[in-house]
Amino acid sequence: MPNEVASAKPGTNFDVVGALKDAGLAALIAFGLFSLILGLRTEQDQISQQLALIPRPLLLAGAVAVVFAGRFLVALLVRRGGMIDPGALLPHRLTAKLDRLGRFLAPALLAFAIATPFLFYSNRYLLDLGILVLTYVMLGWGLNVVVGLAGLLDLGYVAFYAVGAYSYALIAQHFGLSFWICLPLAGIFAAFWGVLLGFPVLRLRGDYLAIVTLAFGEIIRLVIINWSSLTGGPNGIASIPRPSFFGIPFTDDEHGFAAFFGLEFSSTHRVVFLFYVILALALLTNYATLRLRRLPIGRAWEALREDEIACRSLGINTTHTKLTAFAIGAMIGGIAGSFFATRQGFISPESFVFMESALVLAIVVLGGMGSQLGVAIAALVMIGGFELFRGFEQFRMLVFGVVMVAIMVWRPRGLIANRTPSVFLEQRKVIPAALVEKARR
Amino acid sequence: MSAPLLSIRGVKTFYGNIMALAGVDLDVCEGEIVTLIGANGAGKSTLMMTICGTPQAREGTILFEGRDITRLPTHEIIRSHIAQAPEGRRIFPRMTVYENLQLGAAVTGFAHFDQDLKRVFTLFPTLAERREQRGGTLSGGEQQMLSIGRALMSRPRLLLLDEPSLGLAPLLVQQIFEAIRNLNEREGLAIFLVEQNAHHALKLAHRGYVLVNGLITLEGAGRELLERPEVREAYLDGGRRRTEQAR
Ligand SMILES: Nc1ncnc2c1ncn2[C@@H]1O[C@H](COP(=O)(O)OP(=O)(O)OP(=O)(O)O)[C@@H](O)[C@H]1O
Ligand SMILES: [Mg+2]
Numbered sequence: 001m002p003n004e005v006a007s008a009k010p011g012t013n014f015d016v017v018g019a020l021k022d023a024g025l026a027a028l029i030a031f032g033l034f035s036l037i038l039g040l041r042t043e044q045d046q047i048s049q050q051l052a053l054i055p056r057p058l059l060l061a062g063a064v065a066v067v068f069a070g071r072f073l074v075a076l077l078v079r080r081g082g083m084i085d086p087g088a089l090l091p092h093r094l095t096a097k098l099d100r101l102g103r104f105l106a107p108a109l110l111a112f113a114i115a116t117p118f119l120f121y122s123n124r125y126l127l128d129l130g131i132l133v134l135t136y137v138m139l140g141w142g143l144n145v146v147v148g149l150a151g152l153l154d155l156g157y158v159a160f161y162a163v164g165a166y167s168y169a170l171i172a173q174h175f176g177l178s179f180w181i182c183l184p185l186a187g188i189f190a191a192f193w194g195v196l197l198g199f200p201v202l203r204l205r206g207d208y209l210a211i212v213t214l215a216f217g218e219i220i221r222l223v224i225i226n227w228s229s230l231t232g233g234p235n236g237i238a239s240i241p242r243p244s245f246f247g248i249p250f251t252d253d254e255h256g257f258a259a260f261f262g263l264e265f266s267s268t269h270r271v272v273f274l275f276y277v278i279l280a281l282a283l284l285t286n287y288a289t290l291r292l293r294r295l296p297i298g299r300a301w302e303a304l305r306e307d308e309i310a311c312r313s314l315g316i317n318t319t320h321t322k323l324t325a326f327a328i329g330a331m332i333g334g335i336a337g338s339f340f341a342t343r344q345g346f347i348s349p350e351s352f353v354f355m356e357s358a359l360v361l362a363i364v365v366l367g368g369m370g371s372q373l374g375v376a377i378a379a380l381v382m383i384g385g386f387e388l389f390r391g392f393e394q395f396r397m398l399v400f401g402v403v404m405v406a407i408m409v410w411r412p413r414g415l416i417a418n419r420t421p422s423v424f425l426e427q428r429k430v431i432p433a434a435l436v437e438k439a440r441r
Numbered sequence: 442m443s444a445p446l447l448s449i450r451g452v453k454t455f456y457g458n459i460m461a462l463a464g465v466d467l468d469v470c471e472g473e474i475v476t477l478i479g480a481n482g483a484g485k486s487t488l489m490m491t492i493c494g495t496p497q498a499r500e501g502t503i504l505f506e507g508r509d510i511t512r513l514p515t516h517e518i519i520r521s522h523i524a525q526a527p528e529g530r531r532i533f534p535r536m537t538v539y540e541n542l543q544l545g546a547a548v549t550g551f552a553h554f555d556q557d558l559k560r561v562f563t564l565f566p567t568l569a570e571r572r573e574q575r576g577g578t579l580s581g582g583e584q585q586m587l588s589i590g591r592a593l594m595s596r597p598r599l600l601l602l603d604e605p606s607l608g609l610a611p612l613l614v615q616q617i618f619e620a621i622r623n624l625n626e627r628e629g630l631a632i633f634l635v636e637q638n639a640h641h642a643l644k645l646a647h648r649g650y651v652l653v654n655g656l657i658t659l660e661g662a663g664r665e666l667l668e669r670p671e672v673r674e675a676y677l678d679g680g681r682r683r684t685e686q687a688r
Contacts (some may be wrong), residue, residue, distance in 0.1 A: 318548055
């Protein structure tokens with residue numbers, strides 16, 4: 001088609017015919033996709049209890065029309081040169097600003113997090129949501145060690161979350177140990193499982209590693225379901241001891257937290273306390289990760305992500321490096337899991353499905369692999385967004401998917417993609433600076 | 442001559458069932474530059490990697506300073522003061538020059554980091570200027586300098602260089618070879634050099650080996666090999682005629 005070739009050249013006028021063709025094709029695909037998803041609806045007849053198919057031609061036509069119009073516009077306005085340039089879709093300056101904002105964003109977010117229980121003291125729902133977000137921030141930071149720093153794609157992270165939760169529930173129930181003793185124990189258990197997973201997958205990378213870790217996550221869940229005598233099987237474990245304020249329970253009697261501090265009893269006290277606990281745990285995770293990144297082991301993780309062969313030829317023990325990444329990531333997941341258990345008071349295998357792993361991984365990837373702040377923002381956006389669209393029910397996942405695709409098109413390396421070089425051994429800066437001078441002379 | 446620093450005897454290396462090295466004997470002595478030349482796919486890089494233990498030799502022995510390192514894991518071999526600038530440079534692209542050099546010093550525990558950094562920066566002043574630049578954005582020649590510099594950070598007693606001149610302009614090749622000569626003459630560092638650039642390499646080296654299909658077919662002093670008709674024919678004349686034509 002010679003005229004199409006000519007009109008596809010950049011700089012020529014709008015190629016209406018080409019765009020129409022393109023939009024027609026897109027509409028056809030949309031029709032094929034949506035005809036079953038939107039075009040038909042099954043409903044159970046109340047009387048005869050039979051399933052009835054209800055066609056929804058208008059909805060279908062509307063969806064197809066939207067796709068047609070959208071594609072037509074994109075083809076006409078953006079695609080004149082051939083490929084779509086994702087950068088052109090969104091303002092460039094915004095991206096640059098986001099990078100600069102990062103510096104102020106972290107302290108602002110932290111201040112907001114600390115102030116949240118005061119700001120929303122009466123809003124129990126928001127406090128609960130805050131705890132949920134922070135749990136995912138912590139999980140994201142934990143997985144970030146494995147995926148973002150060490151570059152080991154782990155699709156079964158929820159396994160460690162589960163191990164931590166069940167460890168806490170079982171230890172607390174059977175041995176009556178307090179939350180603060182169980183917490184590190186659960187972390188250690190999870191780390192142990194992390195190493196256990198690490199050994200067989202030492203030689204694997206990329207896709208293969210992902211599949212094995214995925215299987216590992218499922219295995220743990222199936223073991224939990226089937227080992228009923230220990231874990232309660234599908235029924236889960238109920239009445240898990242709730243946390244106390246360093247020994248003072250949150251109860252409505254003279255030994256309770258409220259009475260001790262001369263306050264009026266309120267169930268919000270415990271929620272606020274839990275909020276600060278998870279905030280502290282998350283911050284501790286962040287601090288530890290940042291510290292580790294500056295130590296040789298953290299540097300080795302990043303080197304491993306970049307080039308395993310080079311790592312080996314520099315004398316870095318890759319076995320050791322991988323196992324510590326798995327162990328530390330798992331430990332963080334386990335601690336988050338035991339927090340989850342004490343907050344819920346009830347756990348069952350249903351809380352530890354693959355979807356959770358996928359969600360945490362999405363948080364890490366969207367946040368920009370390896371970026372602490374990015375992960376925190378992604379967790380806030382994802383979990384918060386999830387709640388925001390709760391009213392849309394079935395469309396929630398759709399919106400979610402669209403947002404994810406949009407972010408990946410717009411910022412393929414995640415929200416905060418820049419890796420800040422982490423210079424350790426601070427004082428070394430001085431001497432090489434003098435050397436730079438010498439070299440220039 | 443005293444006992445060699447590195448002594449390779451009857452080494453056979455396999456990739457699956459394919460034999461890449463068919464019994465190699467080779468020595469590198471204290472203070473020597475030894476070069477290994479050979480056609481593409483002869484097994485030069487394989488020999489380098491076998492010295493470092495990935496893959497391990499299936500047969501034969503490799504002694505370094507009299508110690509058998511054939512079956513040691515790679516990181517222990519590197520810890521016994523062998524360093525490698527591997528084929529394709531393999532620097533860490535998203536890390537800065539400084540961070541790359543830090544990783545090179547990982548095995549030393551940073552005991553004499555400042556001194557070593559200074560030494561590398563004196564050898565390659567460009568690296569000092571580009572300290573905070575990301576490795577991936579360096580030019581090919583700078584990346585090669587970084588790769589060599591990174592290897593030097595571990596204070597090796599034997600330096601393995603796999604095709605350091607690959608893809609570099611003649612001027613840069615000279616600069617790199619000059620640096621290699623300097624290291625050897627001033628510090629007495631033993632260097633084992635794999636090269637396609639046979640003419641330069643043989644002129645620089647004290648001794649040379651020719652590897653053909655996983656076997657050493659010739660060995661001798663560098664200049665002596667340079668004059669051998671079979672070497673000239675296979676690795677030199679063709680190349681020179683081509684460069685002359687280019688002029
Ligand atoms: N990982 C591997 N798996 C299987 N075969 C390999 C592997 N690496 C190298 N080989 C084979 O081993 C032989 C020797 O390869 P090697 O890389 O050592 O050659 P070389 O002499 O370094 O060549 P060049 O000059 O092109 O770098 C080649 O036939 C190559 O195909
Ligand atoms: Mg090679």
